[in-house]
Amino acid sequence: MTTVIDGNAVAADVREDVSAVVDTLTDAGVTPRLATVLMNDKQASETYVSMKQRDCEEVGIAAEDVRLDPDAPAEELFDTVSDLNDRDDVHGILVQDPTPDHVPDERVLSAVSPAKDVDGFHPENVGRLVAGNPRFKPCTPHGVQKLLESEGIDPAGKEVVVVGRSKIVGKPLANLLLQKGEGGNATVTVCHSRTDDLAAHTRRADVVVAAVGVPGLVDGDMLTEGTTVIDVGINRVDADTEKGYRLVGDVDFESAKAKADAITPVPGGVGPMTRAMLLYNTVKAASEIEDVPVDLP
Numbered sequence: 001m002t003t004v005i006d007g008n009a010v011a012a013d014v015r016e017d018v019s020a021v022v023d024t025l026t027d028a029g030v031t032p033r034l035a036t037v038l039m040n041d042k043q044a045s046e047t048y049v050s051m052k053q054r055d056c057e058e059v060g061i062a063a064e065d066v067r068l069d070p071d072a073p074a075e076e077l078f079d080t081v082s083d084l085n086d087r088d089d090v091h092g093i094l095v096q097d098p099t100p101d102h103v104p105d106e107r108v109l110s111a112v113s114p115a116k117d118v119d120g121f122h123p124e125n126v127g128r129l130v131a132g133n134p135r136f137k138p139c140t141p142h143g144v145q146k147l148l149e150s151e152g153i154d155p156a157g158k159e160v161v162v163v164g165r166s167k168i169v170g171k172p173l174a175n176l177l178l179q180k181g182e183g184g185n186a187t188v189t190v191c192h193s194r195t196d197d198l199a200a201h202t203r204r205a206d207v208v209v210a211a212v213g214v215p216g217l218v219d220g221d222m223l224t225e226g227t228t229v230i231d232v233g234i235n236r237v238d239a240d241t242e243k244g245y246r247l248v249g250d251v252d253f254e255s256a257k258a259k260a261d262a263i264t265p266v267p268g269g270v271g272p273m274t275r276a277m278l279l280y281n282t283v284k285a286a287s288e289i290e291d292v293p294v295d296l297p
């Protein structure tokens with residue numbers, strides 16, 4: 001029988017741990033606070049940011065929802081982030097990706113103070129991750145690691161094939177899985193659009209992680225019996241449905257499930273974990289900035 005990994009349930013467990021940490025911080029007189037900055041008018045981004053705000057409320061993190069006009073000059077974003085960097089009551093800052101084309105991505109990534117960079121995208125934090133001493137583990141990769149752990153799947157010694165090499169998912173995940181220590185020690189292959197014969201790689205894998213943005217790219221034919229399949233993809237298809245869209249991953253769920261030992265669904269897989277690990281990073285930031293020791297599993 002194939003296990004369908006319940007990301008909502010694992011995320012709820014993480015939120016419970018985070019809630020306990022919030023209590024410790026509150027007892028010490030610290031209210032952890034996250035600021036999200038949204039500078040685009042995409043409906044998906046608006047949905048995610050609203051969900052992040054609601055998650056914060058649920059665990060007792062104060063949340064601030066900053067919205068900027070997508071047509072505003074880039075300096076408005078940088079001034080906003082700079083003000084948030086300077087504020088003592090703000091511990092975590094997230095600039096929702098994507099930002100408009102006239103805002104240079106590299107500057108966005110460097111703008112957030114490394115101590116408040118709960119995405120883990122600042123070059124200093126990326127450097128620390130690669131060097132093996134992460135400050136913040138980026139939320140989606142950390143969520144994938146927790147999902148594997150929740151299933152009792154130890155990546156150590158296993159062939160893990162990550163499809164996708166983005167800054168936000170593929171690269172940081174490959175680095176996390178490669179680290180010495182718990183949740184790491186995997187033999188990692190990173191595939192991308194220039195990879196020859198993707199299926200030859202995925203068929204060899206014990207664990208396949210798809211983070212591509214192409215609906216159904218990885219199907220059952222590309223997998224060997226017994227593989228663990230983690231589907232990071234979130235794609236909106238079927239614009240003509242009542243809701244206006246249907247969510248699908250980068251994995252063709254039914255054919256992959258027929259081969260897999262364990263598989264994550266979309267929705268209800270990695271997505272909720274990304275949001276849960278953001279809460280985790282926010283209390284970690286508050287604990288470190290305010291110098292209040294906490295227990296973070």
Ligand SMILES: NC(=O)C1=CN([C@@H]2O[C@H](COP(=O)(O)OP(=O)(O)OC[C@H]3O[C@@H](n4cnc5c(N)ncnc54)[C@H](OP(=O)(O)O)[C@@H]3O)[C@@H](O)[C@H]2O)C=CC1
Pocket residue numbers: 140163164165166167168169170191192193194195198211212213214217232233234235250270271272274
């Ligand atoms: N669940 C969650 O919490 C999150 C989900 N996502 C979702 O994950 C997916 C990936 O996002 P993100 O990493 O930001 O995407 P990017 O578009 O930044 O990166 C996509 C990667 O996939 C590679 N790729 C594209 N086409 C192919 C192909 N045919 N074969 C092999 N590789 C290919 C690209 O290669 P190349 O580098 O050569 O261009 C690139 O490395 C999206 O669906 C996104 O919505 C993203 C973040 C969080």
Ligand SMILES: Nc1nc(=O)c2c([nH]1)NC[C@@H]1CN(c3ccc(C(=O)N[C@@H](CCC(=O)O)C(=O)O)cc3)C=[N+]21
Pocket residue numbers: 047048051094095096097098119139140234247266267268269270271272274275
């Ligand atoms: N600075 C920054 N950090 C991010 O972490 C970041 C970002 N920008 N830009 C966009 C991507 C995407 N992302 C998701 C988060 C949660 C769900 C999620 O909760 N998904 C639910 C369903 C969502 C729905 O119903 O639409 C699920 O899969 O079950 C999905 C995707 C974070 N991202």
